[in-house]
Amino acid sequence: MDKKKPKKVFVQGAIPPEKIANSIANHQSKTNIGAHSIFLGQIRADEIDGKTVSAIDYSAYEEMAENVFHEIREAAFAKFDITCAHIYHSLGEVKTGEICLFVFTSSAHRKIAIEACNYFVEEIKANVPIFGKEIFEDETHQWKVNK
Amino acid sequence: MKVTVKYFGMIAELAGKTEELLEVPSGTSAIELKDRQVRRYQIQDPESVQLAVNQNLDNKVELNEGDEVAFLPPFAGG
Numbered sequence: 001m002d003k004k005k006p007k008k009v010f011v012q013g014a015i016p017p018e019k020i021a022n023s024i025a026n027h028q029s030k031t032n033i034g035a036h037s038i039f040l041g042q043i044r045a046d047e048i049d050g051k052t053v054s055a056i057d058y059s060a061y062e063e064m065a066e067n068v069f070h071e072i073r074e075a076a077f078a079k080f081d082i083t084c085a086h087i088y089h090s091l092g093e094v095k096t097g098e099i100c101l102f103v104f105t106s107s108a109h110r111k112i113a114i115e116a117c118n119y120f121v122e123e124i125k126a127n128v129p130i131f132g133k134e135i136f137e138d139e140t141h142q143w144k145v146n147k
Numbered sequence: 148m149k150v151t152v153k154y155f156g157m158i159a160e161l162a163g164k165t166e167e168l169l170e171v172p173s174g175t176s177a178i179e180l181k182d183r184q185v186r187r188y189q190i191q192d193p194e195s196v197q198l199a200v201n202q203n204l205d206n207k208v209e210l211n212e213g214d215e216v217a218f219l220p221p222f223a224g225g
Binding site: 061064124 | 156199202220222223225
């Protein structure tokens with residue numbers, strides 16, 4: 001049931017650390033899980049041509065992005081023996097040092113949880129139509145491109 | 148025929164809008180629409196722009212009345 005239901009991935013603004021703590025707490029009743037793997041994407045204060053990034057303003061083709069997130073979930077559940085998986089991504093402005101992506105995979109054993117988590121992160125970066133405007137301290141901006 | 152065109156990221160910035168309804172001749176392909184809009188809005192580095200027709204990343208299709216065509220700059224999630 002956990003894997004079939006399309007879930008809301010986008011959250012407005014930064015992902016609060018409390019959300020991560022609560023997600024861990026919510027899994028304490030699921031005692032068939034032996035390992036969680038967590039990836040947290042944090043906004044880096046890149047320096048480009050002498051200017052420092054102060055925030056990223058995320059936007060997305062939301063309808064398509066939600067569908068792609070769902071397809072990635074389906075593929076991950078087919079590929080890995082995971083118990084559950086949760087993804088959250090920010091929209092709007094996220095300041096440097098704050099969290100913009102939270103991927104949480106759980107499995108009976110560590111290897112699968114870690115591999116699945118990595119799979120989610122790589123697929124999200126490559127295939128989800130999300131766009132990032134890097135805002136500098138002087139309020140100019142440039143558009144981010146994933147490497 | 149009419150198609151809905153959506154712009155995102157730096158393309159929305161260049162176009163000065165996020166969406167418009169365009170009248171195109173029937174038989175227009177997604178690639179033809181892309182070329183036309185690239186010229187109109189002077190979109191830089193058009194090879195990096197992907198088109199999604201009704202949310203499918205396929206540039207080779209012929210467009211139909213009511214289609215939604217999205218102009219997607221490079222992805223930057225995560």
